[in-house]
Amino acid sequence: MTAKRQIRIALAGNPNSGKTSIFNALTGSHQYVGNWPGVTVEKKEGGLTYQGHDVLLVDLPGTYTLTAYSLDEKVARDFLVNEQPDGVVAVVDASNLERNLYLVAQLLELGLRVVIALNMVDVARGRGMMLDAPKLAQALGVRVVATNGVKGEGVEELKQAAHDLGRSGPAKPLHLPYGHDLESAIEQVSTLLRERGCTPDVPLRWLAVKLLEGDEAEKGRCAGVTGLAELLARLRQALERHFGYDIETAIVEQRYGFLNGVVRECMKRRPDLAGRLSMSDGVDAVVTNRWLGVPVFLLVMWLVFQLVFAVGTPLASLLGKAFHLLGLAVAAGLAALHAPAWLGSFVSDGLIDGIGSVLVFVPNIVILFLVISLLEDSGYMARAAFVMDRFMHLLGLHGKSFIPMIVGFGCNVPAIMATRTLESRKDRILTILVNPLMSCSARLPIYILFTGAFFSRQRGLVVFSLYLLGIVLAVLTARVFKWLFFKTENAPLIMELPPYHRPLLRATLQHVWDRTWMFVRKAGTVIAAAVTVIWLLGNLPWGVPYASAGSLLGRIGALIAPLLAPAGFGYWWTGAALLAGVVAKEIVVGTMGTVFGVHADGLAGVLHQYFTPLSAYSFMVMCLIYIPCISTVAAIRRETNWRWASLAVGYTLVLGWAVSTGVYQLGRLMS
Amino acid sequence: MINRILEELKKGPITFQELARKLELEPAILKELLELMACKGLVRPVRPECTPKACAGCPEAGKCHGPTYTGYEAAPGGTKPTGA
Numbered sequence: 159m160t161a162k163r164q165i166r167i168a169l170a171g172n173p174n175s176g177k178t179s180i181f182n183a184l185t186g187s188h189q190y191v192g193n194w195p196g197v198t199v200e201k202k203e204g205g206l207t208y209q210g211h212d213v214l215l216v217d218l219p220g221t222y223t224l225t226a227y228s229l230d231e232k233v234a235r236d237f238l239v240n241e242q243p244d245g246v247v248a249v250v251d252a253s254n255l256e257r258n259l260y261l262v263a264q265l266l267e268l269g270l271r272v273v274i275a276l277n278m279v280d281v282a283r284g285r286g287m288m289l290d291a292p293k294l295a296q297a298l299g300v301r302v303v304a305t306n307g308v309k310g311e312g313v314e315e316l317k318q319a320a321h322d323l324g325r326s327g328p329a330k331p332l333h334l335p336y337g338h339d340l341e342s343a344i345e346q347v348s349t350l351l352r353e354r355g356c357t358p359d360v361p362l363r364w365l366a367v368k369l370l371e372g373d374e375a376e377k378g379r380c381a382g383v384t385g386l387a388e389l390l391a392r393l394r395q396a397l398e399r400h401f402g403y404d405i406e407t408a409i410v411e412q413r414y415g416f417l418n419g420v421v422r423e424c425m426k427r428r429p430d431l432a433g434r435l436s437m438s439d440g441v442d443a444v445v446t447n448r449w450l451g452v453p454v455f456l457l458v459m460w461l462v463f464q465l466v467f468a469v470g471t472p473l474a475s476l477l478g479k480a481f482h483l484l485g486l487a488v489a490a491g492l493a494a495l496h497a498p499a500w501l502g503s504f505v506s507d508g509l510i511d512g513i514g515s516v517l518v519f520v521p522n523i524v525i526l527f528l529v530i531s532l533l534e535d536s537g538y539m540a541r542a543a544f545v546m547d548r549f550m551h552l553l554g555l556h557g558k559s560f561i562p563m564i565v566g567f568g569c570n571v572p573a574i575m576a577t578r579t580l581e582s583r584k585d586r587i588l589t590i591l592v593n594p595l596m597s598c599s600a601r602l603p604i605y606i607l608f609t610g611a612f613f614s615r616q617r618g619l620v621v622f623s624l625y626l627l628g629i630v631l632a633v634l635t636a637r638v639f640k641w642l643f644f645k646t647e648n649a650p651l652i653m654e655l656p657p658y659h660r661p662l663l664r665a666t667l668q669h670v671w672d673r674t675w676m677f678v679r680k681a682g683t684v685i686a687a688a689v690t691v692i693w694l695l696g697n698l699p700w701g702v703p704y705a706s707a708g709s710l711l712g713r714i715g716a717l718i719a720p721l722l723a724p725a726g727f728g729y730w731w732t733g734a735a736l737l738a739g740v741v742a743k744e745i746v747v748g749t750m751g752t753v754f755g756v757h758a759d760g761l762a763g764v765l766h767q768y769f770t771p772l773s774a775y776s777f778m779v780m781c782l783i784y785i786p787c788i789s790t791v792a793a794i795r796r797e798t799n800w801r802w803a804s805l806a807v808g809y810t811l812v813l814g815w816a817v818s819t820g821v822y823q824l825g826r827l828m829s
Numbered sequence: 830m831i832n833r834i835l836e837e838l839k840k841g842p843i844t845f846q847e848l849a850r851k852l853e854l855e856p857a858i859l860k861e862l863l864e865l866m867a868c869k870g871l872v873r874p875v876r877p878e879c880t881p882k883a884c885a886g887c888p889e890a891g892k893c894h895g896p897t898y899t900g901y902e903a904a905p906g907g908t909k910p911t912g913a
Binding site: 254255256257260401402403404407408410411414415417418421422425439442446544547548551552649650651652653654655 | 832839840853854857900903904905
């Protein structure tokens with residue numbers, strides 16, 4: 159009577175590949191749990207009977223590779239290499255095929271008999287991947303069984319396959335191509351081992367690869383072979399010099415090269431998703447194109463500003479009328495209560511006109527934040543950031559600094575914080591120094607006010623030109639600073655672009671709300687405090703006509719006015735407004751509103767008495783460039799030191815004056 | 830493949846998708862190679878992260894979108910082997 163032979167099958171696979179559910183489906187309640195000898199790693203075995211044969215299933219700890227790094231991986235590897243099971247069921251997560259097949263390739267190189275349980279095919283399909291199991295089987299020369307461990311699908315076929323493994327002849331080890339140079343080295347090591355009479359229990363080629371890899375666990379095998387250590391050292395040195403990196407990396411690289419071919423052969427995208435991906439690739443071919451990328455980005459920026467004015471301005475006008483009515487109502491109310499005149503002046507001229515002249519632009523701000531949020535959430539901003547990175551790199555600058563700045567058009571402070579992503583301190587300081595030249599949303603009320611008054615037909619274009627000027631100046635200034643202070647290497651980036659997707663309305667509206675609330679809260683706190691101080695200075699010494707040249711405000715502004723004259727706006731109140739704008743840029747408009755006792759609509763009329771289109775543009779240029787606001791200076795100091803913060807203040811002041819004066823004087827010459 | 834990746838990186842910034850296309854690699858395989866290269870110090874992963882310390886004092890603390898991009902950049906020293 160012939161004894162029934164027990165077939166011993168190992169269940170191997172990556173962690174989270176569904177191995178446990180496959181094991182449970184195969185063995186049912188016939189499981190035994192213990193520990194692997196000498197270690198505190200759980201050992202699970204289970205039994206099943208198939209066609210009269212007992213099959214012992216050994217569930218190995220999850221492992222990614224036969225090069226063991228952890229105790230779990232060592233246990234799995236030792237069993238597979240030393241115990242030589244009758245066969246291996248390799249559980250492969252179909253939704254993560256490339257990583258899972260890495261282990262399978264190593265099992266096949268070891269000459270083990272393998273059947274692949276292609277698990278989680280439904281998950282792969284859900285992600286748009288269609289796997290051709292017969293092609294995979296052909297490419298690897300093994301049987302492939304599609305399974306779903308949770309639902310128990312494919313289990314019977316897998317039992318059959320596992321049973322057949324145990325009754326099949328020896329498997330031919332997979333001859334994975336390692337490329338000419340590595341193959342030559344493998345051949346030399348294999349030949350030496352063969353000639354020295356080394357007959358290990360593993361394929362000689364597999365051992366040669368492991369020895370070249372420097373696998374510690376295999377050093378003991380054929381350790382006494384004369385000349386082996388010297389040959390390995392010589393080959394490693396030569397190959398590392400040739401590749402430029404270590405042999406282990408080179409070997410892993412070749413394995414992935416082989417798997418790349420296998421996956422391309424047997425995996426396709428779902429037709430409906432393939433179309434979507436092609437469209438996404440098609441869009442990226444344009445927006446990240448070497449020649450078209452920057453013009454597309456500039457066009458998008460221009461469209462953004464067109465929208466800000468087209469949609470926001472009518473709403474801002476309505477809000478302006480509402481503030482006007484509020485001012486009238488409050489004035490009437492205070493008069494009815496016989497409130498003192500100074501209180502009426504403070505509330506009306508100071509608070510309502512001062513804060514109102516800023517808040518009236520909330521509709522424009524909301525539109526700007528909405529469009530930027532949509533661009534961010536859709537995935538376009540990452541493309542814009544990449545395009546600018548490449549553009550900066552062309553100019554010998556570090557483009558990564560532009561990445562936070564572009565998506566932070568709202569405020570310079572988060573952009574400065576985001577420079578912490580730059581590892582090099584020199585790159586960080588350089589980026590921080592030029593950051594304030596990127597126009598923030600706080601400057602927008604100034605642009606909207608002046609373009610409304612002087613460039614009503616080309617508002618979007620004029621504002622676009624200011625943002626563009628800021629970018630150009632940032633690039634040029636960065637070049638100068640790099641030459642002066644920071645000679646560093648620029649490391650280009652391989653950027654992973656997020657996929658395009660439809661922005662979620664709720665998330666977008668939340669972002670818009672958060673940013674708008676920040677703007678409004680600033681108006682109610684910082685700007686309110688600032689206009690209060692402005693109003694006080696406009697009334698002191700007590701008794702002077704409000705906001706006159708004789709007031710403290712007027713005298714302070716008069717100190718600066720002569721310096722502003724070459725730029726076309728040498729008035730005491732422009733000096734006072736620019737000085738107040740150091741606290742927060744919106745206060746430039748708030749100061750004007752407080753001084754003239756009017757808000758936006760009324761201010762436009764007042765401005766016509768003092769500005770021309772040319773001097774209006776030069777004023778906006780000054781506001782774009784001159785001194786960062788206090789919050790930004792504080793952020794610069796916090797991230798660097800007082801020296802760099804002082805330089806940021808100093809150079810922006812000089813540059814602002816120089817460029818605005820240059821614009822005005824050149825404009826005068828040309829007109 | 831690794832040297833080809835480093836060669837492409839020397840030419841200038843490139844998107845992950847474009848690099849995978851150029852090298853005729855499955856994106857997942859390219860990702861594995863880049864992670865391997867990062868382990869060996871041939872490239873450096875770039876993964877901006879928000880931290881309490883970085884966000885302190887920032888007006889957008891807790892409200893920003895988080896990392897807009899991830900990627901890899903060439904590590905200083907180029908392709909010098911780092912040893913096994």
